[in-house]
Amino acid sequence: MTPRASMAASVVGFGVSVAAIFLLPSVLELFTLINATIYVSMAILALSLALIWGYGGILCFGQAAFFGLGGYTYAVAAINFGDSTGAVVLAMVVPALFAALLGYFMFWGRIGDVYLGVITLTMTLIFFKLFNATAGDAYKIGKAALGGFNGIPSTPPLNLPWDVGSPLAPEDIWYIAASLLVLLYFGSRWLLRTSFGRVVVSIRENERRSELLGYDVRRYKLGIFTIGGAMAGISGILFANCVFVSPTMFSLFYSAQVIIWVTVGGIGTLLGPIIGAIALQMIVAKLGTLEVIDPNVVLGSILLLFVLLVPKGLLPLMQSGFDRLRRPKAPVPVEPAIRPTTTPGARRPEPAPPPVGSAPATNTLGGS
Amino acid sequence: MDLAVVVLLQVIAAVASLVLISIGLAVIFGMMHVINLAHGEFIMLGAYAVIYATRWGVNLWVAMLVVAPIVVGLIGIVVERTVIRFLYGRMIDTMLATWGLSLLLIGAATMIFGNVTAGVSAPLGGVTIGEYQTSLYELVIVAIVAAVVLALMAVLRFTQAGLIARATMQNPAMAASLGIDTSKVYAVTFGAGAALSGLAGALISPLSGVVPTMGVAYVAKAFITVISGGAAIITGTLSASTLLGSLNTLATFIATPVIGEVTLLFAAIVLLRILPQGITGKFFRRAL
Numbered sequence: 001m002t003p004r005a006s007m008a009a010s011v012v013g014f015g016v017s018v019a020a021i022f023l024l025p026s027v028l029e030l031f032t033l034i035n036a037t038i039y040v041s042m043a044i045l046a047l048s049l050a051l052i053w054g055y056g057g058i059l060c061f062g063q064a065a066f067f068g069l070g071g072y073t074y075a076v077a078a079i080n081f082g083d084s085t086g087a088v089v090l091a092m093v094v095p096a097l098f099a100a101l102l103g104y105f106m107f108w109g110r111i112g113d114v115y116l117g118v119i120t121l122t123m124t125l126i127f128f129k130l131f132n133a134t135a136g137d138a139y140k141i142g143k144a145a146l147g148g149f150n151g152i153p154s155t156p157p158l159n160l161p162w163d164v165g166s167p168l169a170p171e172d173i174w175y176i177a178a179s180l181l182v183l184l185y186f187g188s189r190w191l192l193r194t195s196f197g198r199v200v201v202s203i204r205e206n207e208r209r210s211e212l213l214g215y216d217v218r219r220y221k222l223g224i225f226t227i228g229g230a231m232a233g234i235s236g237i238l239f240a241n242c243v244f245v246s247p248t249m250f251s252l253f254y255s256a257q258v259i260i261w262v263t264v265g266g267i268g269t270l271l272g273p274i275i276g277a278i279a280l281q282m283i284v285a286k287l288g289t290l291e292v293i294d295p296n297v298v299l300g301s302i303l304l305l306f307v308l309l310v311p312k313g314l315l316p317l318m319q320s321g322f323d324r325l326r327r328p329k330a331p332v333p334v335e336p337a338i339r340p341t342t343t344p345g346a347r348r349p350e351p352a353p354p355p356v357g358s359a360p361a362t363n364t365l366g367g368s
Numbered sequence: 369m370d371l372a373v374v375v376l377l378q379v380i381a382a383v384a385s386l387v388l389i390s391i392g393l394a395v396i397f398g399m400m401h402v403i404n405l406a407h408g409e410f411i412m413l414g415a416y417a418v419i420y421a422t423r424w425g426v427n428l429w430v431a432m433l434v435v436a437p438i439v440v441g442l443i444g445i446v447v448e449r450t451v452i453r454f455l456y457g458r459m460i461d462t463m464l465a466t467w468g469l470s471l472l473l474i475g476a477a478t479m480i481f482g483n484v485t486a487g488v489s490a491p492l493g494g495v496t497i498g499e500y501q502t503s504l505y506e507l508v509i510v511a512i513v514a515a516v517v518l519a520l521m522a523v524l525r526f527t528q529a530g531l532i533a534r535a536t537m538q539n540p541a542m543a544a545s546l547g548i549d550t551s552k553v554y555a556v557t558f559g560a561g562a563a564l565s566g567l568a569g570a571l572i573s574p575l576s577g578v579v580p581t582m583g584v585a586y587v588a589k590a591f592i593t594v595i596s597g598g599a600a601i602i603t604g605t606l607s608a609s610t611l612l613g614s615l616n617t618l619a620t621f622i623a624t625p626v627i628g629e630v631t632l633l634f635a636a637i638v639l640l641r642i643l644p645q646g647i648t649g650k651f652f653r654r655a656l
Contacts, residue, residue, distance in 0.1 A: 059460055109641045114403060114459060118595050119640060122633045125588050133626040252584055256467060263464060296475030303468030307461050308454060 010189075013271075014182070021178040025171045034170050034242055035285070039278045040177045041238035044184060045254075046261040046277035047270060048231035051188055053259075054268045055197070056224040057204030059113060062120035063258045065127050066095040066229040068249035070236025072131070072146075075155040075245045080142040085161045092233045099229025100222060107218040107225075121255070128250040151246025158241055170242075177238045181274070184231060188270050191227070200224045260303045266313025275315065375621060377502055383613035384510040387517065389572070389586045390593040390605050392565030395520075397594050398601030399537045399557050402452060403459060405466040407590055408583025409473035410562050414440045414569025415578040416477065419486045428491055433512075436570035437563040444562020448555045456554075470583070477580035485577035509571055516567070521602055533557055592636040598646020607647045612636060 025033055045067055052058045073094040077087035102123060106116055135148025144152060158173060160166045168176070191197045199220050203210045211217050236249065248254075257280075265276025280302070284295045310317055393407045404410075414436040421431035451469060455462045492504040524530035536543040536553040544550045568586075576582065593612060597604025612632050620628030643650050 105637075105641060109644060111640065111644055114463075115595060115640055115644065117403075117463065118591055119637050121588055122592055122637055126630050126633050129626055129629055133624070252588075256471065259464065259467070294475035294478045296471045296478065298475070300468045300470065300472030300475060304451065304465055304472060305468075307465040307468065308451065311461065 010186075014186070017178075017182050021175060021182070024178075025174060030170060033174050037170070037174045037177045038239065038242045039281050040174075040181050041235045041242065042257075042261075042281060043274045043277040044177075044181055044238065045232055045235040045258055046265070046273040047181070047184055047188060048228040048235065049258045049262050050265075050267075050270050050273035051191075051231070052224055052228035053262060054266075054270070054273070055192060055204060056200050056221060056228070057207075058221060058225055059117055059259075060120045060225075060228070061117045061259070062122075062124035062255055063228070063232055064250055064252075064254035065120070065124040066099055066232035067236045067239070067254060068124075068127060068131070068245070068247075069095045069098055070233025071155075071240040071245040071249050072152075072236075073233070074237045074240050075152045076141045076144040076146075078156045079144040079152070079154075083162060083164045084156060084158045088158070088237055091237045092230045095233035095236070096226050096230035100226045103222040103225040107221045110218075121252075124250055124252070124255055128247055128252075131247040131250060147246075149247060151244055151248075153244050155240045155244040158237075173238070173241050180234060180238070184234070185270060185274065192270075196220070196223065257299070260299055262313075264302060264306050264314055266315035266317075269313070269315045272313050272315030276313070374502060375617075377507070378621075379614050379617045380510055381506045382617040383609050384513040385572075386589065386593055386609035386613045386616075387605055388509065388513050388568045390590040390597075390609060391516065391520070391602075392561045392563070392568060393587075393590045394561075394594045394597065394601045394605040395564060396558060396561035398599065398604070399533065399561075400456075400554060401459065402456070402558070403463045403466065403591070404452075404561070405463055405587060405591075406447070406470040406473060406583075407466075407565055408585070408587030409470050409477075410440050410444065410565035410583075411569035411572065411586050412477060412578070412580060412583040413443060413473070414566030415573035415582065416481060416486075416569075417566065418570045418573045419488060419578055422488055428488065432570040432573075433567070436566045438566075440566025440569070441559045441563030444565075445555050445559040447562070448558035452558060453551065453554065470587070474580050474583070481580060483580060485579050487577050488574050490574040505574065512571065516564070517602060517606065520564075524602075589632070592633065596636050596639050596646055598643075598648035598650075600648035604646055604648040607651075608639075611639070611647070 024036060028036060045063065048066075049060065049063045052060055052063075070091045074084075074087050074091035077090045078084045081087055102120070106119060111119065131146065131151075132149050134146035135150070137145065139146045139148070146152065156167075158168045158176070160168070192201065199210065199215050200223070202213075203215070203217050203220055207217055236245075239245075239249070258277075261276040261280055262273040263276075264280060265272030265274065280299070284299065287293060287295050287298055306313065389411065392410065393404060396402050396404045396407075417436040417439040418428070418431045421435045422428055426435060447469065451465055452462065455465055490503065490505045492508065495502060495504050495507070524534060532543070532548055533553055533556075535546075536548060536550050537557075540550050543553075572586075593608045594605060596612065597606075597608035612635055615635050616628045616632040618628075619631035639647070
């Protein structure tokens, strides 16, 4: 798309989303609106992974860890403070700090893609097991009992800043969640246009070349990972406000789902994962009510088919189709759905190719 | 003294069970550099194979040692031919695809077998050591695991099939030009790894409840053990299992099982920070 067309598309998109934010509460029933808020909070989670995986090239198998940490921090702090204002801030800071700590461990250790996946997955499992084992009176943080497998059913809702007396209604939480999604989406786009964002993308494209150009790769990765952690924390706060916090927030189910949303929506786009998150949740919810087929079968098949046939995801596929329609005389070469396979067999695990569809590099510096 | 023997036996049993649940994944990862996140579901299918075989009147030992590995091995070959072979060299994509496969298998198993816990009762009784009692079946598992590891080593080192497999993994182009059908070798290797996972599931089935989601509990542990082990399949798995299994048992003994699990996971993270290539990236480099 030309810059002008892309600008126009953003303005239209912004208008449509603002209209949707204000129209939906009058159209939907309360129950559906709360569900919509959950979808939106999940879309923010998808956006956080879209940023760190799609643009940072960091495949985090444990985005649910930051999500759960955000939710738990919010619940525990809100119960202790009585007021949700400080809790919200804390619930962004704690996951961000934890992401920074974990990121320091991983990026300064120069751990490869696969190992990074293992470590993030393991971290999530540790949280899941620990929080599951917190049943009973012995496990209390201040006034908040962690409640083991049951979580904290009495998660307090958000209130107006510094005004404990006025808790927010579900409609208000919808407005906040949806506006946050729009805000974070445009914020992410802005972030990627800054020089920081450009360096992050260049590292995804070719880590060694960026390093030889003088950028400290580790810091940039740490930066984007921390931002992703904070965003997942925000998603956790919103989720805690719609449902309540429990150890399932740390479960493999959520980590897997986020990855599926991003893959289906399109790695390397911001809008795709948001659409993927909302659409797939609606499909799964619909299938859940039908009780004909297990939702896992559908989710698994979708992921499998997309990796095999549409590895770039839905949004890039639609965009290239759109561009082709507009310029029928000079068709854009579309990569074959199944890229030429190479065989395994180097002596040690080779650095995996960057996840975003770049041509397989012939040498590590990427020169041709 | 008796207590020491019992604790030692427990450590050995924990190590053996880690080796058991990891070895199938180790073969697939070590030989083919494919991360199979559906590994846990192969274990689950092995367990269900035992449940159904015994229901149809097959002897328990035959079901565990013969039926389950064959069934899961065949499933593995089908998976390799339909999914994995398109993804060689794209490690992240294989991880995602096998994760999808894992969800698919969990869902399918829930629909076919139902979301209920099945089980077979543990064979053999207990043995008494002084005033303590421990299960004889766990000791038998240790023996079976030892036999499997030795057999795997022997196959890889001394047989022609093992030589061909190792050659193909080391240099597929050269192997192919010498007339080896490499895609067949990949399929068989993947099948062998799957068969080992099936065996693991079969041997576990009397010890834990068999549910469609049981694989989730094993895949992360197996994954961590194999990665901590590093490039050498057998030595790596053995050494990582010994280290992590002992830590797990000791922490369980001192504190609680949950702390034991957490210690295992945390130890693996620290280990990877110190030795990013796994144990065999630094020690026993020339081992198999």
